[in-house]
Amino acid sequence: DGGITQSPKYLFRKEGQNVTLSCEQNLNHDAMYWYRQDPGQGLRLIYYSQIVNDFQKGDIAEGYSVSREKKESFPLTVTSAQKNPTAFYLCASSWRQTGELFFGEGSRLTVL
Amino acid sequence: GESVGLHLPTLSVQEGDNSIINCAYSNSASDYFIWYKQESGKGPQFIIDIRSNMDKRQGQRVTVLLNKTVKHLSLQIAATQPGDSAVYFCAETLSGGSYIPTFGRGTSLIVHP
Numbered sequence: 001d002g003g004i005t006q007s008p009k010y011l012f013r014k015e016g017q018n019v020t021l022s023c024e025q026n027l028n029h030d031a032m033y034w035y036r037q038d039p040g041q042g043l044r045l046i047y048y049s050q051i052v053n054d055f056q057k058g059d060i061a062e063g064y065s066v067s068r069e070k071k072e073s074f075p076l077t078v079t080s081a082q083k084n085p086t087a088f089y090l091c092a093s094s095w096r097q098t099g100e101l102f103f104g105e106g107s108r109l110t111v112l
Numbered sequence: 113g114e115s116v117g118l119h120l121p122t123l124s125v126q127e128g129d130n131s132i133i134n135c136a137y138s139n140s141a142s143d144y145f146i147w148y149k150q151e152s153g154k155g156p157q158f159i160i161d162i163r164s165n166m167d168k169r170q171g172q173r174v175t176v177l178l179n180k181t182v183k184h185l186s187l188q189i190a191a192t193q194p195g196d197s198a199v200y201f202c203a204e205t206l207s208g209g210s211y212i213p214t215f216g217r218g219t220s221l222i223v224h225p
Contacts, residue, residue: 006155033212040121042201043156043215058212090155099144099205099213103155 003027006091006104013078013085013111021076021107023091030096032074036060037088037106046089049074050096078109086111124222131192133219135185135202142204146213147176147187150199159187159200189221197223 004025013019023032031050035043045058049068063082068074074093078085088108092101125131137145143164148156162169162176162185169176175188185202199220203213 035215040217042217045212045214048212092155099203100146100158100161101148101156101203101213103148103157105155106153108153 004091004093004102004104006089006107009105009107011107011109013109015111016080018077018079019109021078021089021091021109023074023076023104024072025074025093025102026072027093027102028071029093029102030071031094032068033092033094033101034058034064034066034074034076035090035092037090043090046076085109121217122220122222124224125192127192127194127223127225129192131187131189131196131221131223133187133189133200133221135187135216137183137185137202137204139204139206139214140180140183141206143207144205145176145178145185146203146205147174147185148201148203148215149196150201150218152198156201192221192223194223194225197221 007022033048034046037043044060046064047066049055052071055066055068065077088106090106091104094101146161147159149159150156160171160174160176162178167178173190177186199218201215201218203215205213
């Protein structure tokens with residue numbers, strides 16, 4: 001079945017460590033996105049990519065990095081520079097010509 | 113940014129009632145709006161959308177109303193069921209090749225049996 005897959009679902013990290021969250025889609029979508037969600041909050045855009053080998057910063061890109069080497073994959077690295085990384089991270093994809101986003105199930109990162 | 117906002121963070125209803133979730137948007141140039149439903153611990157799922165050339169669109173048990181004059185969007189759920197309990201987000205986007213939706217804070221809908 002077509003869909004978007006995030007892994008891991010739960011992740012624990014010690015302060016000072018970088019972690020990478022995986023996001024893979026087999027929907028043949030051009031665009032992919034990473035959002036951060038904090039309790040009681042909406043979705044804040046971290047990074048997005050509308051085409052392979054190109055990506056743009058969103059509203060809260062500091063402390064994060066991404067790559068888009070393949071159309072299907074858009075991994076997010078949470079670096080040690082991110083001051084408050086504990087959150088629920090959502091990856092999404094879409095056709096470039098529509099605004100509907102298809103979301104993964106999310107990855108919950110907890111910094112110990 | 114919080115260019116899209118919601119009036120009520122929590123809405124409690126009885127099973128069988130109709131629910132109305134409101135959303136205000138700030139960008140008058142936005143021309144495409146989407147409602148998403150997010151169940152606990154999951155990613156948001158598309159419910160219904162509407163373009164700015166329409167003022168009403170109906171789906172199965174859901175209706176979205178758009179008032180461009182006051183930049184207001186609402187989601188109506190008929191005969192609300194316990195399975196409708198979730199957080200609902202509205203999102204606004206701009207046409208023309210750049211579709212980066214802006215989400216509001218969300219409204220938590222609680223349906224009591």
